[in-house]
Amino acid sequence: MKFQRDYLINRVQEVIAAKQKAAEERNARAAAAHAEKLAAYVADTSDAWKQLADTIRARLRASRPLVPDDIPKPLRGAWNNGTWTTDAPRPHEADTAALEQLLLLLEAAVDEHVTTSALESMGFRTALLFA
Secondary structure: OEEEHHHHHHHHHHHHHHHHHHHHHHHHHHHHHHHHHHHHHHHHHHHHHHHHHHHHHHHHHOOOOOOHHHOOHHHOOOOOOOOOOOOOOOOOOOOOHHHHHHHHHHHHOOOOEEEHHHHHHOOOOOHHHHO
16 A cells, blocks of 8 residues: 555654643643642641641650651651652653654655555554554
Protein backbone atom coordinates (compact mmCIF):
# COMPACT_ATOMS: atom_id res chain seq x y z
CA MET A 1 0.00 0.00 0.00
CA LYS A 2 1.32 3.43 -0.91
CA PHE A 3 0.78 6.67 0.98
CA GLN A 4 1.51 10.19 -0.06
CA ARG A 5 4.39 11.52 2.00
CA ASP A 6 2.55 14.78 2.79
CA TYR A 7 -0.47 12.84 4.05
CA LEU A 8 1.74 10.76 6.36
CA ILE A 9 3.51 13.86 7.66
CA ASN A 10 0.16 15.46 8.51
CA ARG A 11 -1.13 12.24 10.07
CA VAL A 12 1.99 11.80 12.23
CA GLN A 13 1.75 15.43 13.39
CA GLU A 14 -1.91 14.85 14.33
CA VAL A 15 -1.08 11.71 16.32
CA ILE A 16 1.77 13.48 18.15
CA ALA A 17 -0.51 16.41 18.99
CA ALA A 18 -3.26 14.06 20.21
CA LYS A 19 -0.84 12.16 22.46
CA GLN A 20 0.55 15.39 23.90
CA LYS A 21 -2.96 16.73 24.53
CA ALA A 22 -3.95 13.49 26.29
CA ALA A 23 -0.85 13.72 28.49
CA GLU A 24 -1.65 17.35 29.37
CA GLU A 25 -5.23 16.44 30.27
CA ARG A 26 -4.04 13.53 32.41
CA ASN A 27 -1.59 15.84 34.20
CA ALA A 28 -4.33 18.41 34.82
CA ARG A 29 -6.64 15.74 36.29
CA ALA A 30 -3.87 14.41 38.52
CA ALA A 31 -3.01 17.91 39.75
CA ALA A 32 -6.67 18.65 40.50
CA ALA A 33 -7.08 15.38 42.39
CA HIS A 34 -3.92 16.12 44.39
CA ALA A 35 -5.17 19.60 45.27
CA GLU A 36 -8.52 18.14 46.36
CA LYS A 37 -6.84 15.56 48.59
CA LEU A 38 -4.60 18.19 50.13
CA ALA A 39 -7.55 20.50 50.83
CA ALA A 40 -9.51 17.63 52.40
CA TYR A 41 -6.53 16.61 54.52
CA VAL A 42 -6.00 20.16 55.76
CA ALA A 43 -9.69 20.55 56.55
CA ASP A 44 -9.87 17.21 58.36
CA THR A 45 -6.74 17.73 60.45
CA SER A 46 -6.65 21.47 61.17
CA ASP A 47 -7.73 21.00 64.81
CA ALA A 48 -5.10 18.30 65.32
CA TRP A 49 -2.41 20.61 63.90
CA LYS A 50 -3.49 23.39 66.26
CA GLN A 51 -3.34 20.95 69.18
CA LEU A 52 0.15 19.83 68.13
CA ALA A 53 1.34 23.45 67.83
CA ASP A 54 0.02 24.20 71.32
CA THR A 55 1.76 21.09 72.68
CA ILE A 56 5.05 22.10 71.05
CA ARG A 57 4.83 25.59 72.53
CA ALA A 58 4.06 24.19 76.00
CA ARG A 59 6.96 21.71 75.77
CA LEU A 60 9.35 24.47 74.67
CA ARG A 61 8.32 26.73 77.57
CA ALA A 62 8.83 23.87 80.01
CA SER A 63 12.14 22.87 78.33
CA ARG A 64 10.85 19.34 77.89
CA PRO A 65 11.21 17.21 74.76
CA LEU A 66 8.33 16.24 72.54
CA VAL A 67 7.48 12.54 72.75
CA PRO A 68 5.61 10.41 70.19
CA ASP A 69 2.51 10.32 72.39
CA ASP A 70 2.27 14.13 72.06
CA ILE A 71 1.37 13.80 68.38
CA PRO A 72 -2.43 13.68 67.94
CA LYS A 73 -3.77 10.44 66.49
CA PRO A 74 -5.07 11.99 63.23
CA LEU A 75 -1.52 13.12 62.42
CA ARG A 76 0.28 9.88 63.19
CA GLY A 77 1.42 8.42 59.91
CA ALA A 78 -1.19 10.34 57.97
CA TRP A 79 1.32 11.41 55.39
CA ASN A 80 2.89 7.98 54.90
CA ASN A 81 0.20 5.35 55.21
CA GLY A 82 0.00 4.66 51.50
CA THR A 83 -3.06 6.77 50.82
CA TRP A 84 -1.51 10.21 50.93
CA THR A 85 1.86 11.77 50.17
CA THR A 86 3.00 15.35 50.27
CA ASP A 87 4.51 15.15 46.81
CA ALA A 88 2.58 16.41 43.83
CA PRO A 89 2.06 13.79 41.15
CA ARG A 90 4.85 13.48 38.62
CA PRO A 91 3.91 14.82 35.21
CA HIS A 92 3.20 12.21 32.57
CA GLU A 93 5.14 12.70 29.35
CA ALA A 94 3.60 11.72 26.03
CA ASP A 95 5.44 8.83 24.41
CA THR A 96 6.07 10.37 21.02
CA ALA A 97 9.78 9.68 20.46
CA ALA A 98 9.23 7.05 17.75
CA LEU A 99 6.67 9.21 15.99
CA GLU A 100 8.97 12.21 16.08
CA GLN A 101 11.72 10.10 14.49
CA LEU A 102 9.28 8.99 11.81
CA LEU A 103 8.32 12.60 11.19
CA LEU A 104 11.98 13.55 10.72
CA LEU A 105 12.43 10.66 8.28
CA LEU A 106 9.34 11.60 6.29
CA GLU A 107 10.33 15.25 6.14
CA ALA A 108 13.80 14.30 4.89
CA ALA A 109 12.49 11.87 2.26
CA VAL A 110 12.55 12.97 -1.36
CA ASP A 111 9.98 10.53 -2.76
CA GLU A 112 6.36 11.63 -2.95
CA HIS A 113 5.05 8.17 -2.02
CA VAL A 114 5.95 5.88 0.87
CA THR A 115 4.94 2.22 1.04
CA THR A 116 3.89 0.36 4.14
CA SER A 117 6.66 -2.17 3.55
CA ALA A 118 9.23 0.66 3.47
CA LEU A 119 7.87 2.01 6.76
CA GLU A 120 7.90 -1.42 8.37
CA SER A 121 11.44 -2.13 7.14
CA MET A 122 12.49 1.07 8.95
CA GLY A 123 10.77 -0.22 12.09
CA PHE A 124 7.57 1.81 11.97
CA ARG A 125 4.23 0.06 12.05
CA THR A 126 1.41 1.85 10.30
CA ALA A 127 -0.93 0.71 13.07
CA LEU A 128 0.62 3.50 15.20
CA LEU A 129 -0.71 6.05 12.75
CA PHE A 130 -4.18 4.77 12.17
CA ALA A 131 -5.18 3.42 15.57
